[in-house]
Amino acid sequence: MNTLVLAVALFLLANLVVALIAAARGPTPADRMLMALLIGTTGTGILVLLANAMHLPALVDVALVLALLAAIGGIAFAKRAWQGKEDDHD
């Protein structure tokens, strides 16, 4: 059981690395922000899995904070940061 939880966490980590590379490469600001939101969600999942596998309940609180920060970041991007005048949009 523990092995499976750690394996799923490792798989999500591989997903996160791919998303990180795509975020560095992505052409428009919206692509980068969506990748950052995916990294926030995937990071939440990894932290919850690790809290179970390593018997560290405090990591659930860290996961909550990460989910909240991703939400605030996304709203701030949509409302303030994305002016969309510097490059093409797909």
Add this chain to the structure above:
Amino acid sequence: MIEWLSMALLLVGAFFFFAGTVGLLRFPDVYSRLHALAKADNLGLGCVLIGLALQAESIAAALKLLLIWPLVMAASAGISFAIARRAHALGIVPWRKAGP
């Protein structure tokens, strides 16, 4: 029985995370990428959280795990709406298949 259900839910959640990543890499425009991101947010994290809550020690720990899900779902819905409205206001037209 509960062990098997939990394992199955963890694997389903991992699959939806994978599908979200692939969709975010492959879809052509912002609107369809929002759709892919919502899959990873809602179904992927939801299945992982339910799978872990099934093997939690106490009811309180399971409820705390399950409370992350409504937070992420509400945030995902709000962010998707805000980004899609901003993209529409900036004049990004939805992608269409190049017709004959």
